[in-house]
Amino acid sequence: MTRAVKSVAIALKVNGENVNETVPVRRNLVDFLRADLGLTGSHVGCEHGVCGACTILVDGVIVRGCLMLAAQADGCEVETVEGADATGRIAKLQAAFHQRNALQCGFCTPAMLLTAAALLEANPAPTREEIRDQLSGNFCRCTGYQAIIDAVADAAEAGE
Amino acid sequence: MKAPDFAYMRPDSLDGVFAALAQYGDDARILAGGQTLMALQNMRLAAADVLVDINRVPDLPDIVEEPGHLLIGALVRYAALAESPLVQQHVPLLADAVPFVAHAAIRNRGTVGGSLALGDPAAEIPACMLALGAEVILSSAAGTRTIPMREFYLGLYETALRPDEVLTAVRVPKRRPGQFHAIDEIVRRRGDFALAGLAVSGVAEKGAVEAISLALFGVADRPVLATDAADLLIGKALDPAQIETAKDAVIASLDPPDDPITPPAYRRHIGGVLVQRLLGQIREKLA
Ligand SMILES: Cc1cc2nc3c(=O)[nH]c(=O)nc-3n(C[C@H](O)[C@H](O)[C@H](O)COP(=O)(O)OP(=O)(O)OC[C@H]3O[C@@H](n4cnc5c(N)ncnc54)[C@H](O)[C@@H]3O)c2cc1C
Ligand code: FES
Ligand code: FES
Numbered sequence: 001m002t003r004a005v006k007s008v009a010i011a012l013k014v015n016g017e018n019v020n021e022t023v024p025v026r027r028n029l030v031d032f033l034r035a036d037l038g039l040t041g042s043h044v045g046c047e048h049g050v051c052g053a054c055t056i057l058v059d060g061v062i063v064r065g066c067l068m069l070a071a072q073a074d075g076c077e078v079e080t081v082e083g084a085d086a087t088g089r090i091a092k093l094q095a096a097f098h099q100r101n102a103l104q105c106g107f108c109t110p111a112m113l114l115t116a117a118a119l120l121e122a123n124p125a126p127t128r129e130e131i132r133d134q135l136s137g138n139f140c141r142c143t144g145y146q147a148i149i150d151a152v153a154d155a156a157e158a159g160e
Numbered sequence: 161m162k163a164p165d166f167a168y169m170r171p172d173s174l175d176g177v178f179a180a181l182a183q184y185g186d187d188a189r190i191l192a193g194g195q196t197l198m199a200l201q202n203m204r205l206a207a208a209d210v211l212v213d214i215n216r217v218p219d220l221p222d223i224v225e226e227p228g229h230l231l232i233g234a235l236v237r238y239a240a241l242a243e244s245p246l247v248q249q250h251v252p253l254l255a256d257a258v259p260f261v262a263h264a265a266i267r268n269r270g271t272v273g274g275s276l277a278l279g280d281p282a283a284e285i286p287a288c289m290l291a292l293g294a295e296v297i298l299s300s301a302a303g304t305r306t307i308p309m310r311e312f313y314l315g316l317y318e319t320a321l322r323p324d325e326v327l328t329a330v331r332v333p334k335r336r337p338g339q340f341h342a343i344d345e346i347v348r349r350r351g352d353f354a355l356a357g358l359a360v361s362g363v364a365e366k367g368a369v370e371a372i373s374l375a376l377f378g379v380a381d382r383p384v385l386a387t388d389a390a391d392l393l394i395g396k397a398l399d400p401a402q403i404e405t406a407k408d409a410v411i412a413s414l415d416p417p418d419d420p421i422t423p424p425a426y427r428r429h430i431g432g433v434l435v436q437r438l439l440g441q442i443r444e445k446l447a
Contacts, residue, residue: 002176004167004184004210025168025211028202047161048199049266061239061268067198068269071168072213118264136350137263 001071014039015083023070028144029053030065033080041081041110047141052138053077055111056080064119081110090117093155102151105141111138116152125156163201170213174220174326178301180212181324187211190326192274193237195266202319214326220273221329223247227333234273238262238285241272248332253292253341253361255336257284260343261353276312279319282353286313288343289362290383291375294332300325313382327359338363338370338447342438345378346430354378356416356427358434363445364392374406374435379416379427386410389435398443409434 001008009022009099014037023032035058047066054065057079084090090113091126096102103109111126112135119126119134126134130144131152140148166334171177189208191197193411200206214220214235221233223244230250232241241247242258261267261275261284275285276296290295290309298305298321312320321327345357356379362372372393374386389409396402416427 001168001170002172004169004180004444006165006167008168026166028162028164028198031162042239047202052265053261055265056278062265064195064265066202067194067266069168069194069198069211071170072194072215115265133259133263133350136264 002159006014008074009073010071012073012075015079017102025069025071027070028054028066029058029068029070029078030056032070033065033078036070039080039082041085043107043110045107050139051108052111052115053108055114055138056153057084057114057118062115079114081114084114084117090114092158093117093152094122096151096158097148100147100151100154102143102147108138108140108143112140112148116155117150120156124159126152128153131156146148161202161204163198164204164207166201167210168206168213168217169210172218174214174217174299174328175301177214177217177326178299178324181326182301184210184212186323190214190277192277193234193270195262195270196274196278196280208290225250226331229333231329231331232272234271234276234327234328236272238267238272239264242267247369250371251292251332252335253288253343253359254285254332256341257288257343257359260284260345261351262356263297264414266351272330273327276317276330277321277383279313279317280353281316281380281382282355282357283383284343284345284353284354284357284359284377285412287357287375287377287383288359288361289330289332290333290385291341291359291373293361293373296327296329297329297331298322298325299328306331310385316381318382336363338365340364340442342441344434344436344438350382356421356434358431358438360442361437362442364398367397367446368395369398370395374410376410376414376431376434379414381417386413386435390415393439396440398446400440402442403436404438406439407432410435 043053045053187209189209191213226229252410343359345354357377363370389406411432
């Protein structure tokens with residue numbers, strides 16, 4: 001794409017499936033997932049990188065879906081909470097969130113799950129401090145963070 | 161909010177980037193990690209007509225070992241910087257600084273070049289590069305120039321970068337025998353920009369300080385070197401009285417901006433606290 005364009009054809013994998021679409025270049029990746037693909041598990045809060053609700057995985061690492069263009073995901077592998085749920089990758093975290101009442105409205109939850117899973121994959125036995133650190137970029141406006149940290153600690157103990 | 165309408169291009173060479181900057185001039189903005197630019201576009205605080213995405217430019221270096229230096233390419237992301245064995249071995253201050261930058265998801269996208277080019281006065285990486293005596297490499301169609309970090313920042317978000325230039329890499333001296341370092345910052349919430357921060361790098365020889373740089377961030381319109389304090393420390397042992405003198409010198413040298421939430425006296429105070437804390441840590445490590 002060596003010339004400036006307003007829309008672009010992209011080919012990527014989303015939750016393991018091939019996706020080919022043409023998108024306006026100003027479409028954020030998270031808006032693309034929600035509006036074009038109907039994957040509404042990723043949420044949109046602040047749209048400037050602060051709340052973390054839009055967290056998704058691109059090529060295996062968590063990123064802000066509001067700070068990446070869909071055009072930039074061309075050729076990438078994207079995973080959303082729907083994909084992580086379907087593969088069972090976050091099952092222990094989901095159970096622990098349920099058990100610990102670590103969600104109320106649920107707006108922050110998909111991003112919390114993906115962000116916590118990234119920690120537990122890299123560090124299966126984190127301290128509470130490390131859990132706090134990892135979740136520092138994810139806002140929850142209802143539950144209070146204690147229950148969320150408890151849930152992640154439980155999932156770690158259960159061997160997520 | 162959503163970003164205003166813009167056009168997007170993704171050149172596949174540095175020459176392609178130069179051509180785009182020449183063609184669109186002030187209407188173009190380089191898009192690196194996007195962790196600031198995308199946020200500004202979405203908030204409509206920035207409104208570039210053309211985003212020139214450099215993420216797939218193959219001719220930018222990764223992390224390369226050179227005699228005496230590491231060359232760190234502009235597109236190296238924070239996460240990769242922290243994980244690099246070369247960085248851990250030769251410039252450990254940078255690896256130690258990364259956890260202070262934003263949050264995990266942002267560290268997976270944000271780049272060293274983006275952080276340096278943006279020059280947020282409270283950012284960690286620019287201050288570390290200043291403390292380390294690094295130099296940035298700026299390239300354009302007209303050629304390449306190398307600028308020491310201490311000459312790179314000209315004011316608030318103002319750098320020596322010309323509009324036709326790309327920051328392609330930063331060259332950082334490798335650790336020498338006897339080298340010490342430390343970094344810390346005061347934040348309201350983990351991952352926030354620092355209210356004040358300090359990066360220290362120096363060399364000790366037989367218990368005395370041979371060289372030292374103290375780079376403060378979050379306390380001025382750009383990262384600043386506390387040269388008065390450094391001069392007082394050179395040739396001396398890092399004993400408590402000496403540390404106290406350095407702390408007073410730093411407090412005296414700071415003139416933080418007046419902001420209604422964080423008054424200058426508070427920033428000066430925590431600047432001093434950080435000096436005491438980090439020099440104390442270094443003293444213990446050297447003992
Ligand atoms: C919630 C949040 C918290 C944050 N907290 C911190 C923090 O604690 N500390 C911190 O340091 N940062 C923080 N950041 C900012 C983050 O570090 C950015 O990644 C960084 O400031 C910019 O790097 P980037 O690669 O994302 O650049 P971009 O956003 O892509 O670009 C930033 C600017 O630099 C220009 N630019 C980028 N690369 C080049 C280049 N190679 N040559 C010339 N110009 C270039 C762009 O045109 C643009 O003007 C935070 C961001 C968010 C959203
Ligand atoms: S919507 Fe992306 S961080 Fe808030
Ligand atoms: S459960 Fe409502 S925002 Fe977290």
